[in-house]
Amino acid sequence: MAEAVEYKQIGTRPIRPDGVDKVTGRAQFGADMVLPNMIHGQVLRSPHAHAIIKSIDLSAALVMDGVYAAICGADFEPFVDSDLSRNIMARDKALYHGHAVAAVAATSLTIATAALEAITVEYEVLAPILDVVEAMDKNSPLVNDNNYTKLPEKPEKPSNIANIGKLERGNVEQGFERADIIVEREYIVPMAHQGYIEPHACTANIDETGRGSVWCCTQGHFDFRTATAKLLGKDLADLKFIASEIGGGFGGKTVVYLEPLAVMLSEKAGRPVRMKMTREEVFRATGPTSGTVTRVKVGLQNDGTITAAQTWSAFEAGAFEGAPHMPGIMSIYAPYEIENFVVEAFDVLVNKPKVAAYRAPGAPQTMHAFECALDEAAIALDMDPLDLRLVNAADEGTQAPYGPKFPPIGFKACIEAAKNHPNYKMPVPDGAGRGVSAGFWFNVGMQSSAEVNVNENGTVMVIEGSPDIGGSRASMALMAAETLGIEYENVRTQVGDTESTGFCNVTGGSRTTFATGMAVVQACEDVIGECKKRAAMTWAVDEDQVEWKDGSAVPGPGVNADVKPLSLAELARKAGKTGGPIQGRASVNAQGAGASFSINFADLRVDRDTGKVEVLNYTAIQDAGKAIHPAYVEGQMQGGAAQGIGWALNEEYVYDKNGVMENAGFLDYRIPVASDLPMIDTHIVEVPNPSHPYGVRGVGETPIVAPLAVCSNAVSRCLGQRLTNLPLSPPNILEAID
């Protein structure tokens, strides 16, 4: 059971070990790998959002000087046929504008581009299906003629609805009968991209036996190896994947796009092949998150008690199933104890890119709707929005809407922290509106491995397999230092490749500090056990007579008092005499991830002449369990808030009637820049997760959940008019208030 205790290393704020390399340009990202004889891969993408591919002729490209290889869907047919395979390379149908239909490798990008132009593709263009609600109509044209809604009994007819999820409890009708007020609205959240700064890139170097290495920017090189091997019918042991530094992922780099193409091209060409996407390709062909239409009905009594809630939500899946509808419906009511509820969501195919995970996938969309409805209820009941949430707040023992009872959680602590925060006690600035919202994410554990090697001078090398996106190398070093009882400066952390460390699942789901951290702690405990054994050998006593304290083996009760402690450095120096190098290792399938709740609030002002929204201040409060490196936790909270504000105020995929995205670049797809935002104030609540040795919950997902409703609620209060559709961009606001 983790307890609130004083730590020497954990909770400190050392400078990030990768910081200098990143700001000086020394850090090696996905596109930075250069190998002798390397050539360049390029992808030909569909100019149509929905079209039958009648034929593809690569021959003209293949005979060009400097072209070493060209591939298309037919090259993948001998291997597994799956949605993932058909997403990275179209077969008989192009399913979204930008869908890959062929690829080439050539000695220069110029030649590769010319080779793409030489490829002939004959299309039969079909009308794109772009509207999620229209796509659900039984008479809608189909994105995929072979898609049948996954029901226990296969439906007679195919449909654009791939999956349906539902949760319910109690009696909703009776609950609404007990309500004093009912709020009922439809809310729209647009499709949005993760917006990582580094486009996808990789370099594959495959030899004539089909074996080789892939250097790529990824959130999980082990999972990328598995996927690539499966898609190409390879033994995964023949592929070594090396994670480069990564310029953001947010869930979008948990799936392969280029890597299998680069491996196939490299194998055919007999040369290393580097591939990198342009920003336009990133927008058109890599996973955004789902746009949604959500209908909420919530009933409350005059004291703010929620008596019933009912939600219907349609999620855009893109061209293949896999929208985050289930986490969306499992999240929507999670912060609250609600006796009667039902929530139903649909995973719907449309002719847009296949969605991928994006921080807390599904939760921002559904929780935006419910948190906006609660804000409207608070206004109707003349209640402070925090008080309304406190009346209904989930606590330890509350039965979560998805089933189990919550262990210790920090939602009430977040609300209390918000109520006492100086920014909340401050009057709302003139002409502005204040928005409040809760946030939530489950967090996950999954599999991780770690090795700890003690160098001969007592410094320590931690090797683990979780790509460092949010500062995990520093967090791992802090946990290792704390466990071993040594200084942070004496620990180095390295992200190993797939051949140099044990399996790790992706860095995602807010799992790395929790799960990989757990592996690192256990590996350090393994080292301590070995050190105690070596000390016992040195002192000629039993192992159980040796204790570990402040980085040294110390004699326990019953051992000659003259025996002097042996530090880790001393034990390491003499390791040759006591059995060789000191090493610890651990592998875990970490269970017991602790849910993380948040409260965010902000003051926003709307210029009624231009429709521009100004964020005057923004405060994010979140339960981290235990902040291993508080600056990184604050960074996660600030980054998630910035992304959520961007999604709320400006970000959206704008399609023309042909299904062509019209804003596939950062000039037109407007993510917030520093000048758009105030300093995001943060407050870390620490209610330790009892399942982690240091109380860690994981913090990366939750921060993006609340900002959507915070902005909606603030703008609606500012205008005195409920706005339900995001983004709250100037044209949309002007249209709404006209």
Add this chain to the structure above:
Amino acid sequence: MATVVLPDNFSALTNGERELSTKAQTYRELVAELILRWPQLEDLLDKTAVAIDGQIYQEAFLEEIGADSEVFFMARIEGG
């Protein structure tokens, strides 16, 4: 007897039964019991997370189930 709650998407395969009691002492025993009763659940169970007394397991195996335990099957969570 421990209480077991099945998710909505199991209903059609269990003739609408969502809640049952079990004497199973481990997750493995519980799964065997469920598959014996409803063989068609096997694939779904393999893709489903489970919460035992509030602790969520993405991939459970030999976890203990107590006489008063509450067991909820639920969709697996990953994340970004």
